[in-house]
Amino acid sequence: MSAEGAELLALRCDAVADLGEPALRDVVDHFDPALVYVVRDASDVRVVSRLRRLFDGPVVSATGPAAVRTETVADVSFLFAGSTALLEDAAETHPNADYVVCDDLEPRTDAVSLDATLAGREAAARYRARANGEPTFLTGALEASYDHVWEATVDGEAVRLPVRGVAPLRRSGGAELAALTCDRAGSVAVSSVPADRFGLQALTGVGPTTAERLRTNGYDTRAAVAEATETALCSIDGIGASTAREIVASARALADSRVVRRTADPVPPASDAATPLFVDIETDGLQPTIIWLIGVYDPERDAYVDFVDTEPTRDDPGAATREFVSWLAAKYETPSLLAWNGHSFDYEHLERFIARDAPEFHEYWREHVSTYDPYDWAVRRDNAVLPGRTNRLEDVAHALGCDRSGAAAALDGKTLAERIRRLLEGSNGPGSGANGGSDAAISPGIDWDAARRYCEADVRELAAVYDAIVAAPPATEEPTEHGANGDRATDDSTTQTGLADF
Structure with a gap:
C-alpha cells in the first residue's frame, strides 16, 4: 500500500483464473491493496470465493446484489454502486464519497455521427450535484x-465528472493486473504487472511448463529456487545450463x-568521470511534440532542480529545454548524464529539441555532454539482473526499498502525458465541454507542484537504482553467503508505472 492514499486492486476473473493458490496469494502480497474490486465483465464466483479466502480485507464484486456499499480505507472513502440507478438515492445516504465505483459508466460512440456519450452520465451527474465533495468516478468497464x-x-448548472477506468490493461501477450493508488484529492496513479508474472512464473525464463517441472522437483517457491545451484536445476528435464x-x-x-551482476564489466560512467547527474523528462507521449518538464538530481550536492513549462503551447514546445540546457552549460563544463532507458527516449528527444529550439547549445550538447543509460547496460547488454517484477524504474526502485510518498505517490507518467496532450489540444476551447455540448470530454486540471514532485521521485529513484547496480558484486566476486550478510529480504513487491508503459 502506498504511503499516501489507498490502493485499490481491480481484477478481471479471467485474467487470474488459471493462477494456482500460491500465485494468486502472490498477487495479493505483491500489490498489498487496501481493498480488492472484481469487475463485472467475465466475473466468476469461484475466483471471487478464492480471493475472499486469501485476502483479509474487503473484496467487492460488481456482480453482487444490486446495492450500494461503502468502504473507507486510509481515510479514503469508496462508494460501490451495483447500478447507476442507485446513485441518486445514494447521494442522500452517502454524500461524502471520494470515489464512486460503478461499472455501468461507459463511453459509447454513435456509429453514424461518431458523437461520444457517457452511459450513466445523468445519474452520475445527479449524484455529483448533491454530493458534498467532488468525487472521482471509477468503472470496471474501462x-x-x-x-x-x-x-x-x-438544473442548469454545469457538473464535472472525472472518470477513470480500473480494469486490467490489455498488453501484447496478455493482460496486466492494475492497482490504483487513490488519494482524497482525486489523483490516481496506476501500477501494473503482467498477470503471468506471479508465483514461479515471476522468474525470468520460467513459463507454465518450466514452473510445473520446478514444482514437481520440489521447488515450490522462489525462495527455494534461489537456494538451488545451477547444477541442481540442470538435472531437471528441459532446463539447460x-x-x-x-x-x-x-x-x-x-x-x-538486490541486483545480481552477471558480468564483471564496469558500470559506466568510469569512476574518474565527472559526477553523474540523473535526468528525467516529461512529455506528451512516446512521439513527443513538447518536453514540458525536465528534472535533474545532483547526488554530490544532494540537490534537485527542475525546469517546467506551466503554460505549455505547441507554438513554443522547447521552453523547458532551453532553460535546462542553458543552466547545464553554465553549471557543468563536461557533465555526465544518466537516464533510465535514456538511449531510446530521453537523449534522442533532448537532442532533437536542443537542435531545433536551442541551436546555440547544440555543439556543447554533442561535444561536451556524456550520456549513459543504466537500463541499457543492465538489461539490454545482460550485465545484471534487477529485482523488480518488471524492469520499469519504479518496480526496481520499490523492490530496493524506495517508497514514494506525498503528491508523487498518486501520479504516473502516462496520466500526466495524456493531460498535457489534452491541454495542448485545447479541449476546453470552443466546440467542447460547456461551450460545445455536454457529451464532450474535457481536460483535467494539472497540479504542477505534484508533477514536479513526481519527476523528483523519478530521478532520486534512478540514483538509488544506479547505486545498487554499482554496489552489487561483479560476477567473478560472488558473495560467500546467499544474500547481503547472509540475511534474506523476502519483500519483492514493486509499484507504479511511468511513461515507459506507453
Whole structure:
C-alpha cells in the first residue's frame, strides 16, 4: 500500500483464473491493496470465493446484489454502486464519497455521427450535484489507462465528472493486473504487472511448463529456487545450463531484493568521470511534440532542480529545454548524464529539441555532454539482473526499498502525458465541454507542484537504482553467503508505472 492514499486492486476473473493458490496469494502480497474490486465483465464466483479466502480485507464484486456499499480505507472513502440507478438515492445516504465505483459508466460512440456519450452520465451527474465533495468516478468497464473528465448539466448548472477506468490493461501477450493508488484529492496513479508474472512464473525464463517441472522437483517457491545451484536445476528435464543460470539469478534478485551482476564489466560512467547527474523528462507521449518538464538530481550536492513549462503551447514546445540546457552549460563544463532507458527516449528527444529550439547549445550538447543509460547496460547488454517484477524504474526502485510518498505517490507518467496532450489540444476551447455540448470530454486540471514532485521521485529513484547496480558484486566476486550478510529480504513487491508503459 502506498504511503499516501489507498490502493485499490481491480481484477478481471479471467485474467487470474488459471493462477494456482500460491500465485494468486502472490498477487495479493505483491500489490498489498487496501481493498480488492472484481469487475463485472467475465466475473466468476469461484475466483471471487478464492480471493475472499486469501485476502483479509474487503473484496467487492460488481456482480453482487444490486446495492450500494461503502468502504473507507486510509481515510479514503469508496462508494460501490451495483447500478447507476442507485446513485441518486445514494447521494442522500452517502454524500461524502471520494470515489464512486460503478461499472455501468461507459463511453459509447454513435456509429453514424461518431458523437461520444457517457452511459450513466445523468445519474452520475445527479449524484455529483448533491454530493458534498467532488468525487472521482471509477468503472470496471474501462481499462485503468482511461482518464477523462466529462461534463453534464444538472438544473442548469454545469457538473464535472472525472472518470477513470480500473480494469486490467490489455498488453501484447496478455493482460496486466492494475492497482490504483487513490488519494482524497482525486489523483490516481496506476501500477501494473503482467498477470503471468506471479508465483514461479515471476522468474525470468520460467513459463507454465518450466514452473510445473520446478514444482514437481520440489521447488515450490522462489525462495527455494534461489537456494538451488545451477547444477541442481540442470538435472531437471528441459532446463539447460543457460536457462538454469538465468533462473537462479532471477530468483536471487527477487528473493533478496538486490541486483545480481552477471558480468564483471564496469558500470559506466568510469569512476574518474565527472559526477553523474540523473535526468528525467516529461512529455506528451512516446512521439513527443513538447518536453514540458525536465528534472535533474545532483547526488554530490544532494540537490534537485527542475525546469517546467506551466503554460505549455505547441507554438513554443522547447521552453523547458532551453532553460535546462542553458543552466547545464553554465553549471557543468563536461557533465555526465544518466537516464533510465535514456538511449531510446530521453537523449534522442533532448537532442532533437536542443537542435531545433536551442541551436546555440547544440555543439556543447554533442561535444561536451556524456550520456549513459543504466537500463541499457543492465538489461539490454545482460550485465545484471534487477529485482523488480518488471524492469520499469519504479518496480526496481520499490523492490530496493524506495517508497514514494506525498503528491508523487498518486501520479504516473502516462496520466500526466495524456493531460498535457489534452491541454495542448485545447479541449476546453470552443466546440467542447460547456461551450460545445455536454457529451464532450474535457481536460483535467494539472497540479504542477505534484508533477514536479513526481519527476523528483523519478530521478532520486534512478540514483538509488544506479547505486545498487554499482554496489552489487561483479560476477567473478560472488558473495560467500546467499544474500547481503547472509540475511534474506523476502519483500519483492514493486509499484507504479511511468511513461515507459506507453
